[in-house]
Amino acid sequence: MSNINIGLFGFGVVGQGVFEVIRKSKNAHAEIVKICVSDRTKPRRTAVDPALLTERAEEILDNPRIDLIVEVINDAEEAYRIVRTALLKGIPVVSGNKAMLAKHLPELIEIQQTHDVALLYDASSCGSIPVIRNLEEYYDNDLLLEVKGILNGSSNYILSRVFDHEEAYDDALQQAQELGFAEKDPSFDIEGFDSLFKLVIITVHALGTYVAPERIFTYGISTIHDADIRYAREKGVKIKLVAQVVKVSDEHFTMFVMPEFVEPSKYIYSVDDEYNGVVIRGECYDRQFMFGKGAGSLPTASSILSDVMARLHNYRYEYKKQHYLQKPAYTTDLSLKIYVRYSQTNILHVLHFEHIHEQYVSDESNYVIGTIRLSELIEKRDRLRAPDLFLANLPIFFLDRDR
Amino acid sequence: MSNINIGLFGFGVVGQGVFEVIRKSKNAHAEIVKICVSDRTKPRRTAVDPALLTERAEEILDNPRIDLIVEVINDAEEAYRIVRTALLKGIPVVSGNKAMLAKHLPELIEIQQTHDVALLYDASSCGSIPVIRNLEEYYDNDLLLEVKGILNGSSNYILSRVFDHEEAYDDALQQAQELGFAEKDPSFDIEGFDSLFKLVIITVHALGTYVAPERIFTYGISTIHDADIRYAREKGVKIKLVAQVVKVSDEHFTMFVMPEFVEPSKYIYSVDDEYNGVVIRGECYDRQFMFGKGAGSLPTASSILSDVMARLHNYRYEYKKQHYLQKPAYTTDLSLKIYVRYSQTNILHVLHFEHIHEQYVSDESNYVIGTIRLSELIEKRDRLRAPDLFLANLPIFFLDRDR
Numbered sequence: 001m002s003n004i005n006i007g008l009f010g011f012g013v014v015g016q017g018v019f020e021v022i023r024k025s026k027n028a029h030a031e032i033v034k035i036c037v038s039d040r041t042k043p044r045r046t047a048v049d050p051a052l053l054t055e056r057a058e059e060i061l062d063n064p065r066i067d068l069i070v071e072v073i074n075d076a077e078e079a080y081r082i083v084r085t086a087l088l089k090g091i092p093v094v095s096g097n098k099a100m101l102a103k104h105l106p107e108l109i110e111i112q113q114t115h116d117v118a119l120l121y122d123a124s125s126c127g128s129i130p131v132i133r134n135l136e137e138y139y140d141n142d143l144l145l146e147v148k149g150i151l152n153g154s155s156n157y158i159l160s161r162v163f164d165h166e167e168a169y170d171d172a173l174q175q176a177q178e179l180g181f182a183e184k185d186p187s188f189d190i191e192g193f194d195s196l197f198k199l200v201i202i203t204v205h206a207l208g209t210y211v212a213p214e215r216i217f218t219y220g221i222s223t224i225h226d227a228d229i230r231y232a233r234e235k236g237v238k239i240k241l242v243a244q245v246v247k248v249s250d251e252h253f254t255m256f257v258m259p260e261f262v263e264p265s266k267y268i269y270s271v272d273d274e275y276n277g278v279v280i281r282g283e284c285y286d287r288q289f290m291f292g293k294g295a296g297s298l299p300t301a302s303s304i305l306s307d308v309m310a311r312l313h314n315y316r317y318e319y320k321k322q323h324y325l326q327k328p329a330y331t332t333d334l335s336l337k338i339y340v341r342y343s344q345t346n347i348l349h350v351l352h353f354e355h356i357h358e359q360y361v362s363d364e365s366n367y368v369i370g371t372i373r374l375s376e377l378i379e380k381r382d383r384l385r386a387p388d389l390f391l392a393n394l395p396i397f398f399l400d401r402d403r
Numbered sequence: 404m405s406n407i408n409i410g411l412f413g414f415g416v417v418g419q420g421v422f423e424v425i426r427k428s429k430n431a432h433a434e435i436v437k438i439c440v441s442d443r444t445k446p447r448r449t450a451v452d453p454a455l456l457t458e459r460a461e462e463i464l465d466n467p468r469i470d471l472i473v474e475v476i477n478d479a480e481e482a483y484r485i486v487r488t489a490l491l492k493g494i495p496v497v498s499g500n501k502a503m504l505a506k507h508l509p510e511l512i513e514i515q516q517t518h519d520v521a522l523l524y525d526a527s528s529c530g531s532i533p534v535i536r537n538l539e540e541y542y543d544n545d546l547l548l549e550v551k552g553i554l555n556g557s558s559n560y561i562l563s564r565v566f567d568h569e570e571a572y573d574d575a576l577q578q579a580q581e582l583g584f585a586e587k588d589p590s591f592d593i594e595g596f597d598s599l600f601k602l603v604i605i606t607v608h609a610l611g612t613y614v615a616p617e618r619i620f621t622y623g624i625s626t627i628h629d630a631d632i633r634y635a636r637e638k639g640v641k642i643k644l645v646a647q648v649v650k651v652s653d654e655h656f657t658m659f660v661m662p663e664f665v666e667p668s669k670y671i672y673s674v675d676d677e678y679n680g681v682v683i684r685g686e687c688y689d690r691q692f693m694f695g696k697g698a699g700s701l702p703t704a705s706s707i708l709s710d711v712m713a714r715l716h717n718y719r720y721e722y723k724k725q726h727y728l729q730k731p732a733y734t735t736d737l738s739l740k741i742y743v744r745y746s747q748t749n750i751l752h753v754l755h756f757e758h759i760h761e762q763y764v765s766d767e768s769n770y771v772i773g774t775i776r777l778s779e780l781i782e783k784r785d786r787l788r789a790p791d792l793f794l795a796n797l798p799i800f801f802l803d804r805d806r
Binding site for chain 1 (some may be wrong): 427690693
């Protein structure tokens with residue numbers, strides 16, 4: 001077995017983790033031979049031979065010694081240029097960039113197929129939990145009904161602090177940032193976009209269909225309020241930011257990212273702090289639950305290492321489900337039961353509910369619980385961004401789901 | 404993509420599940436063309452074209468139309484003959500027979516390699532949870548430190564009834580049998596052998612080393628007594644039947660199957676009833692937890708289907724870890740802290756403890772908590788089968804493990 005020579009793009013938290021993990025793994029048969037960074041002189045935690053560092057992407061992209069590119073930079077557009085260029089040159093790539101992948105997957109899948117080259121990205125979704133590989137390889141039949149989970153560690157950490165430790169939302173957010181779980185601009189995490197991008201990638205491997213992020217209803221936790229937390233506590237549930245893709249019939253599936261009232265009997269109820277947890281539901285095996293560290297330097301790096309090792313055996317995604325004859329189509333034409341808390345905004349003037357189950361009005365805040373079309377939520381989503389609104393899914397009436 | 408023609412051995416609970424699942428799975432590109440049973444005339448739940456049934460193994464083994472054999476019969480020795488014959492003829496096999504595999508894996512691995520033919524068996528360990536495939540493909544580097552879990556649904560069901568529902572052991576066992584979770588001869592499940600066989604298979608894919616079942620300390624739950632349950636309740640823990648393989652140093656690993664006092668903070672604490680749960684611990688990703696239905700007709704059948712689908716893409720285990728340069732070796736030369744409850748047997752005359760931490764004597768029963776070599780337990784294992792003894796692992800002092 002010959003060694004793989006790796007060109008690494010990015011030497012931040014994850015990049016340094018990759019460097020460390022590959023050095024530790026004595027049987028990996030892999031070596032990092034060049035690292036491209038934006039600033040060679042920047043001081044770094046990890047000691048590295050300065051000769052390995054370069055600021056010029058071509059030193060990796062045009063280097064015939066390099067067998068594999070590992071891309072772990074932050075900038076999604078720059079990552080896209082690197083990955084696309086590498087693939088067009090026939091160089092396989094391992095990437096962890098969910099924003100880039102969620103946007104460009106159709107083109108990148110096509111390039112993989114036309115140029116007979118591999119792009120692996122298990123690290124992009126749920127860090128160390130091998131969700132993509134399992135959906136691609138193990139749940140590769142049409143018995144899959146649903147993939148649902150907590151895919152973002154930062155927002156989950158914040159919600160855990162608020163629910164289990166009764167901390168204020170702002171304190172919890174600050175703490176998440178100090179611990180390095182949340183980005184400096186936290187909107188990516190707490191507005192649900194990080195979960196959304198992961199869900200888009202997961203859906204390609206779960207059901208064989210790519211749905212562009214902008215077509216998917218996404219609502220975060222930034223407007224959560226004491227009143228919502230109190231309401232959830234009274235009902236004995238937790239609020240979690242949940243991403244899900246669900247087959248609603250043989251012909252259709254739906255997907256969305258939304259806070260959800262989660263009952264203690266559900267597997268994801270006990271996914272706390274910065275952890276991720278994914279429930280895979282199928283026709284025959286009921287529910288399977290995968291749980292682990294979804295983010296962080298070393299967990300993400302170990303996932304990158306698994307993809308690097310897979311390249312030693314020429315592994316590539318085959319996107320088998322894209323070629324199924326009976327592939328379900330995406331729909332938003334279905335009803336959800338939701339909770340909306342509001343104060344200034346007159347929610348009943350904004351949203352058209354099919355049915356109102358409960359309405360509560362008080363000096364402090366108001367809420368309504370009603371049945372509504374998912375398409376209506378997508379249509380009105382800009383108006384739902386008002387800071388005095390908070391929306392959560394009540395999955396109880398949506399589908400039979402006992403865990 | 405061409406169809407796979409399957410010859411099925413066995414049409415009991417699992418075999419009928421396989422038949423049903425493959426019929427349901429419209430994109431499976433697989434068809435069962437022959438079913439070998441011991442008695443064609445036996446009435447069966449699943450309606451099947453009588454022309455599909457045969458009592459003669461050669462009708463499958465000598466049939467050139469058949470691309471793949473699925474073997475799900477009960478008899479381990481008969482299964483071995485079928486699987487070995489098929490592989491020697493170059494016919495790939497999917498099997499779920501853990502007893503057969505645990506005993507014959509080294510030979511069956513060699514035949515796969517010399518005859519360039521595949522044997523897949525994810526269904527043999529933890530039913531629908533893809534443990535083998537993940538260990539083989541995803542955790543295929545040397546960062547893996549431990550695989551530990553509840554691998555047997557029947558014994559776990561019994562312990563759950565006893566702990567959560569305060570039922571008597573005998574009632575719980577009878578219930579498990581009535582529900583079809585336990586075999587008619589329950590010793591396979593409750594004496595730990597089912598867990599042991601799965602652990603042997605898991606270890607081949609976790610660390611690349613085969614250890615024969617008879618070299619591994621295995622202790623079941625059949626002698627559990629009210630006094631043990633009371634003791635566990637007082638300490639706020641549950642007793643679970645746990646199988647584990649653990650790296651104890653860079654050079655060595657150990658493995659055993661034993662009841663264990665499990666604290667509420669551990670992932671496996673909440674694996675109840677007939678479920679299985681596996682914790683995979685690694686150097687970089689800490690702990691990952693996989694949870695699901697470990698047995699039953701359809702969960703096992705869906706796992707078989709995943710292996711059948713994998714054969715559509717010519718997947719085979721590469722047993723990569725067997726070729727690692729730095730493969731750890733099996734050892735029993737280490738200390739455990741254990742609890743032994745006894746009445747007639749004078750345990751201190753049977754076992755040589757390195758240190759006794761606690762000793763309790765009463766009219767009803769006695770127990771001792773002590774540190775002991777694992778090799779000592781193996782040496783004395785026949786005497787430990789006395790009906791008045793019960794033994795459990797106290798993992799607290801063994802290794803640092805916070806979950």
